Amino acid sequence: MKQPVDYLFAPREGGENVPYYRLVLRGCSALCFQSNELTGLFFLAAVLVVSPIAAVYFLVAAAMAPGGRMLLGQRGAVLATGLPGLNPCLIALSLPAFFRTSWTNVGMWVVLVVCVAIAVVLVRLLVTICPFPILALPFVLIFWAVYALAPHLGVLHLIPPDISVATTLHPLTAVLSSLGEALFSPSVWSGLLFLAGVLVSNWRHAVIAVIGAAIGTTVSYYYRHLDPESVDLGLYGFNGVLAAVAVYALCGSKLRPAILGALIATIMTPAFARLGLQAVSAPFVFATWLVLALGWIDRRWFAPPGSGSSPPPSDRSQP
Numbered sequence: 001m002k003q004p005v006d007y008l009f010a011p012r013e014g015g016e017n018v019p020y021y022r023l024v025l026r027g028c029s030a031l032c033f034q035s036n037e038l039t040g041l042f043f044l045a046a047v048l049v050v051s052p053i054a055a056v057y058f059l060v061a062a063a064m065a066p067g068g069r070m071l072l073g074q075r076g077a078v079l080a081t082g083l084p085g086l087n088p089c090l091i092a093l094s095l096p097a098f099f100r101t102s103w104t105n106v107g108m109w110v111v112l113v114v115c116v117a118i119a120v121v122l123v124r125l126l127v128t129i130c131p132f133p134i135l136a137l138p139f140v141l142i143f144w145a146v147y148a149l150a151p152h153l154g155v156l157h158l159i160p161p162d163i164s165v166a167t168t169l170h171p172l173t174a175v176l177s178s179l180g181e182a183l184f185s186p187s188v189w190s191g192l193l194f195l196a197g198v199l200v201s202n203w204r205h206a207v208i209a210v211i212g213a214a215i216g217t218t219v220s221y222y223y224r225h226l227d228p229e230s231v232d233l234g235l236y237g238f239n240g241v242l243a244a245v246a247v248y249a250l251c252g253s254k255l256r257p258a259i260l261g262a263l264i265a266t267i268m269t270p271a272f273a274r275l276g277l278q279a280v281s282a283p284f285v286f287a288t289w290l291v292l293a294l295g296w297i298d299r300r301w302f303a304p305p306g307s308g309s310s311p312p313p314s315d316r317s318q319p
Contacts (some may be wrong), residue, residue: 004200005038018080020066027085028060031183032194032209033249034201034240035082040195043183047093050185053103054096058183061085061092061116068120075276085204088119090139090184094280097184098147100157115142115256135246135288136281143280169228171217178213178237186233200247208255210240212262216240219266237264242284247291260284261291 009022019027026039040062048055066087078084092112095101101108122138150156173188180190191213199206216237230236240262247261248254265287269277272279 003311005036007309009037015228020121023061023066023079024059024085025084026082027065027089028058028082029080029197029201030082030084030086031089032198032206033083033197033203033245035080036197036201036206039197039201040082042193042200046180046190046193046197047183047185049189050180051096051185052186053101056180057092057096057101057112058089060112061088064113064116065120066089068117069124072120072124074124084120084123087123087136087138087142088116090136090281091115091119091142093184094136094139094143095146098150098159098278098310099150105155111146111155115127115146118142130294132289133250133284136242137285140280140282140285144277147278169221169231173283174217174234174237175210175213175229176234178216178234179209179239181234181238182209182241186235186238204253205245205248208244208258212241214243215244215259215262216266219263236266236269239269239279239281239283239287242281243291246284246288249294251295257291257295264290 017184022037025037025040026035028043030037031043032039044055047058061086065088066079068088069084074084092115095108095112095115099108099111119138119142122142123134126134126138146156147155175315176188176191176195177186178191179194180186180188183190183194195206198209213234216234216239217231219240220231220236242256243261243265248258251257263285265283268283269279269285272282
């Protein structure tokens with residue numbers, strides 16, 4: 001059956017001879033674990049409606065990622081998935097979200113290029129030594145380092161937090177903003193474009209993403225001390241989105257583990273704040289690892305004898 005992306009981009013068999021610009025777009029789509037050029041265009045549009053400079057940062061990172069991996073000797077199917085763009089694109093989108101940027105701020109453009117280059121190398125290193133999916137771990141480590149260095153580097157100026165406090169939670173806005181916040185672009189329009197992008201790639205992943213956003217919003221509501229405006233912006237729900245889709249993709253396309261992942265990721269989000277850390281995507285990473293570990297323990301020690309259950313194939317397609 002012909003997919004929506006095939007109407008704009010000629011289908012390519014295997015991982016060879018994919019044009020570079022298509023690798024760039026697939027890298028954009030990897031932020032929700034897709035490998036789809038049309039999804040990448042939707043994600044770019046989702047960022048653009050919130051911040052044009054963030055969209056350019058996004059595109060620069062997506063363009064650098066496959067080239068960097070090629071310089072490190074990577075070719076073929078792994079590049080074709082677009083997954084090498086995941087961590088570089090995340091760090092690129094986080095910079096305008098947390099730090100002051102402008103078109104003429106040369107220092108921040110240098111920070112962007114350096115951070116993306118470090119992300120490419122760190123991803124390659126961690127994939128080599130880690131026996132499990134690294135997901136967004138390189139991005140989290142780099143972001144924490146940059147955030148810690150900000151007071152000591154004149155080029156990094158944190159955006160002050162919004163001191164306005166809302167008193168009413170808007171559930172639909174919170175769910176859609178949680179989808180947009182997966183691209184560090186919280187808005188209703190960004191969320192709708194994000195959802196459309198996932199939908200044209202994999203409708204099941206789109207449903208799972210909405211479920212993750214709804215779970216994140218619902219769980220956040222029970223943290224009574226949380227600012228409703230932060231919940232409306234998707235700051236607590238977006239880890240539920242990413243965890244739900246990641247667990248669904250890695251655990252044999254099963255709904256229950258995906259729901260568990262979204263729950264754990266949302267619950268963990270305030271814990272990082274109490275540790276003095278910016279949570280960013282860390283809750284989704286740790287929640288996904290926990291669900292994968294529970295699955296391994298279940299298969300190893302709790303599967304009934306003779307049940308015929310076997311572990312899913314090892315995922316070595318991560319960037």
